[in-house]
Structure formats: C-alpha cells, structure tokens
Amino acid sequence: QKEVEQDPGPLSVPEGAIVSLNCTYSNSAFQYFMWYRQYSRKGPELLMYTYSSGNKEDGRFTAQVDKSSKYISLFIRDSQPSDSATYLCAIGAGGGNKLTFGTGTQLKVEL
C-alpha cells in the first residue's frame, strides 16, 4: 500500500463547477498537509498548507483534513479554465522536512 493514494483522474468539469480532489494516507504520524498545483512543464506551486483537522479557506480554495479517517480534500469553488492543472497532495510527518506526495490529479475545466 502506498503511503499516499490519490486518484489520477483526469477529471473534466465545466466552468463554474465545484471541484473536489481527495487523498488518503496510511501513516498516522503524518501531521502536515499541503496541496500543490502544477501546470504542465512547471514546478509545483503551494496552494494550501494546514497541520490540523478541520477546514482552511483561501479565496476559492478550501482544504479539509480528517485525521481520524486519514483523508484530505481540496475543494475549488467557481472553477475557472485557468485552474486546469495537476493537483498534488503532499504530507509531512513531524520532526523532519521530507514531504510524501500523491501522484497528482489532472484537472481540466472546460468553457
């Protein structure tokens, strides 16, 4: 079993839709949870960073963490064509700086 599982997609939605992206993880030692966005041929860009269960909101993006279920989500409201990218979840354990990444979900927002 992989430490972090993420549905690779691709996921195609119409403009304006609410997008839900998810990851599950197996190691309860993980304490830090991040979502990165990666455009084609570019480096990952940090979108959201949280270290506790619950919700964190930033503009159209909401990150949700459920440590009891080992499940994290990223919601995108009012999705735009510019949101078309690969979204990577990343998780870190306390005491170190190493991140474990999911394989990424490819999202396409269509006009």
Add this chain to the structure above:
Amino acid sequence: NAGVMQNPRHLVRRRGQEARLRCSPMKGHSHVYWYRQLPEEGLKFMVYLQKENIIDESGMPKERFSAEFPKEGPSILRIQQVVRGDSAAYFCASSPPSENYGYTFGSGTRLTVV
C-alpha cells in the same frame, strides 16, 4: 525577489556521462530539497540539505547520485554514469529556517538520457 532558480532547464546526456543540476534557493532560504518526478509518478524525495550539511539523504540512490550545498554558490545534484532510467524531471525547492514544509519549488531540470 527571484524565485528558486534551476539550471539548465533541459539537459541531454548520453549513457555513461555525468549530469550536474544546479539550484539557487530563494534569498533568505537556507534549506534546499531535491525531488525527482518520473512520468505517471508523483514527486519523490531525494535529499534535504542545509549549507554545508546533508540533513536527510534517505531518498537518494546509494550509487552514482550525490548532492551538495556549499557555503557559497548553488546546490548541486550530481548523477554519475547516467542510465536511461535516470531520465526524469528533477525539482529543487527551498524554504527559510522557520518554515519546515512551506517549500517554494523551482521550474525543474528535465534530464533526458539517450
């Protein structure tokens, strides 16, 4: 403020040659990380360095790969005697001392071994 600078963007090497990938962290960032991204796979941790120190190299292959972050100059990831399986995108990230996980990534070096 320039971001994390990686060069070259693209690197082609023949099997058996050496590849040198360079990374200049953001200003004020003293922590550097290298990750490798293979097609259809996520980013895989390779090594975490601070100035003149390797902190965690648990993701580095035991042979042919080495990394350094000297007191002056960029961090270098070196791959000796490259093989076709080394073809991948190599990303460098940096963070300030106070921020463990909030990395900033560079645009990557795409290594192709022919």
